[in-house]
Amino acid sequence: MALWARQASRWRCLLQAARAAELPGRLRDSSTAQACPGLAPRALPPRPSDLLPWRLQACRHVSVGSCSPPDSAKDGAFPSPESTLPSPVKQEQAKVETLPDLNAKTLYEDWDDVPPSSALEEISEEEAVQIIAEPLLPLQSSTLRDYVDHSETLAKLVHLGVDLSQVEKRQKAGQLLLTLDFEKDIRKILLFLKDVGVEDNQLGPFLTKNPYILGEDLEALETRVAYLKSKKFGKAEIAQMVSRAPYLLLFSVERLDNRLGFFKNELGLNVKKTKDLVIRLPRLLTGKLEPVKENLQVCQIELGFQRNEIQQIVFKTPKILTASKKRLRQTFDYLHNIMGIPHHMLTRFPQVFNSKLLRIKERHMFLTFLGRAQYDPAQPSYISLDQLVSLPDEVFCTEIAKASIQDFEKFLKTL
Numbered sequence: 034m035a036l037w038a039r040q041a042s043r044w045r046c047l048l049q050a051a052r053a054a055e056l057p058g059r060l061r062d063s064s065t066a067q068a069c070p071g072l073a074p075r076a077l078p079p080r081p082s083d084l085l086p087w088r089l090q091a092c093r094h095v096s097v098g099s100c101s102p103p104d105s106a107k108d109g110a111f112p113s114p115e116s117t118l119p120s121p122v123k124q125e126q127a128k129v130e131t132l133p134d135l136n137a138k139t140l141y142e143d144w145d146d147v148p149p150s151s152a153l154e155e156i157s158e159e160e161a162v163q164i165i166a167e168p169l170l171p172l173q174s175s176t177l178r179d180y181v182d183h184s185e186t187l188a189k190l191v192h193l194g195v196d197l198s199q200v201e202k203r204q205k206a207g208q209l210l211l212t213l214d215f216e217k218d219i220r221k222i223l224l225f226l227k228d229v230g231v232e233d234n235q236l237g238p239f240l241t242k243n244p245y246i247l248g249e250d251l252e253a254l255e256t257r258v259a260y261l262k263s264k265k266f267g268k269a270e271i272a273q274m275v276s277r278a279p280y281l282l283l284f285s286v287e288r289l290d291n292r293l294g295f296f297k298n299e300l301g302l303n304v305k306k307t308k309d310l311v312i313r314l315p316r317l318l319t320g321k322l323e324p325v326k327e328n329l330q331v332c333q334i335e336l337g338f339q340r341n342e343i344q345q346i347v348f349k350t351p352k353i354l355t356a357s358k359k360r361l362r363q364t365f366d367y368l369h370n371i372m373g374i375p376h377h378m379l380t381r382f383p384q385v386f387n388s389k390l391l392r393i394k395e396r397h398m399f400l401t402f403l404g405r406a407q408y409d410p411a412q413p414s415y416i417s418l419d420q421l422v423s424l425p426d427e428v429f430c431t432e433i434a435k436a437s438i439q440d441f442e443k444f445l446k447t448l
Contacts, residue, residue, distance in 0.1 A: 177201045177210070186215040193223075194237020195244070206244045213247055222247050225254060230272020243279035253285075260286045264293070270312050278315035292318045299329065300344055314351035325354045328361065336365050338376060346383040353386055364390050372397055374408055374418065382418035396421055396429060399444050403434055 177197040181187045187210060191197060201207040213219055223236060226246075231239055240247065246254070261271050275281055284292075296317065297307040311317055317325070332338045332353070338346065347354060353361070364386055368374045372393075379385065385393070400406040400416065407414045408421075420433055430438045 177207050180211060184211065186210060186213055186219065189215050190219075190240065193240070194234070196237070196241045199241050200244050203244065209248050210244060219247050221251055222249070222254075225251060226275075229258060229275055230268060231276055235276060239276065239279050243283070246279075246282060249283065254282050257282050257284070257286055257289065260289060264308065266308065266312075274312060274315035274318075278319050280319045281315060284319065289318060292322075295322065299326075300347055301340065302344065302348065306348055310348060310351055314354075317351065317354065320355060327358060328354050328356065331358050331361055335362065336369075338380070342376060342380045345380050346386075350383040350387060353383065356386065360390070361386065364388075364393070367393060368418075372406075372408065378408070378418065385418045385422050388422040393422060395445060395448070396434075398448070399436075399441055400434060402444060403436060405434060 177187060177200065181191060181197070187197065190210065197207075197210075200210065226236060226239065227233070258271060261274075262268075266274070281289075293307060293311065296302065296310060297304065300307075300310075302310065329343065332343050332346070333340070365379070367390060368379060368385060369376070397406060405414060405416070407416055408418065409415060410417075416433055420429075424433065426441065427438050430436050430441045434441065
């Protein structure tokens with residue numbers, strides 16, 4: 034601001050000096066022409082040597098900062114042309130002196146002569162108020178929110194639907210995103226995920242759960258997808274597995290092959306059933322194997338199921354491999370010891386282990402109260418375990434219990 038003000042002042046002084054120097058010459062020419070119209074000498078072209086002294090004099094005059102016109106111009110008195118008629122050479126020199134050379138080169142040279150403003154230069158309060166300083170980028174922060182306005186990558190990820198508040202909770206995920214360039218590093222991963230089969234509206238939630246895939250090598254990701262295709266997984270099946278288990282593509286080919294071999298050998302399943310198992314529950318390939326091994330031991334040792342029964346239960350209900358061991362024990366205890374359901378019936382309807390134990394208790398007790406708790410298929414009024422746990426309350430009351438929903442609600446209040 035101060036630099037512009039000083040430069041404008043110098044330009045104004047330069048123009049005023051030029052006008053003041055031009056005015057006497059115009060008046061002198063006018064007087065000479067009127068008094069001696071026949072004696073006016075013909076103008077000779079100015080010589081370069083005649084122009085040089087005036088330019089130096091004008092430059093000295095402007096550089097010292099004097100913007101006042103000549104004394105004769107101030108008083109309004111000019112010498113009479115009859116008494117001081119100059120010679121043709123002198124007259125041409127006077128005319129040259131009254132026409133300042135205001136070409137662009139001189140003005141730009143004058144502009145360049147202005148020294149740059151110093152950082153220590155004092156400015157007015159009005160100028161200080163107009164200065165807008167951008168906020169500094171924090172050297173470290175516990176949240177990515179402080180970097181969104183400064184990072185094009187984070188801004189585009191937010192627009193894509195990524196929840197940065199969840200990403201920053203994952204170890205070193207925030208640091209990873211701050212080191213990536215959207216066009217160079219992230220765009221190719223997004224195109225790869227779309228080619229695999231991840232829907233556009235699922236890219237944000239997918240990257241929220243697994244931001245680490247943005248730092249993976251694209252060639253390694255393509256190799257893992259090629260491995261799944263070699264195992265006869267279809268494109269739609271791979272898309273389903275990747276969408277439901279976002280960490281799947283972080284596993285190397287060797288690790289994926291070991292996981293598939295584990296479930297095939299541990300459960301005694303053939304290749305087709307093993308593939309169907311991981312398609313329905315792909316997180317079996319990405320989760321820990323210790324809980325799976327423990328649940329298999331609980332089913333065999335504590336619950337008393339045979340190996341072939343475990344195969345059927347796991348194939349029909351894969352979630353039993355990752356369920357809570359405590360929940361498995363409590364559900365089995367109530368079904369087998371209280372309700373009297375044998376192992377082979379539980380093997381036929383293993384989905385009962387996925388139901389809430391409270392729902393099983395409430396409905397069984399209501400049927401017992403009505404005298405309709407019959408779970409033996411050889412007896413009349415047989416009620417399957419699937420009907421017991423899967424039907425809504427209204428359908429269960431009218432079709433299974435043969436009662437109204439109001440009766441069922443009143444009974445629940447007595448418990």
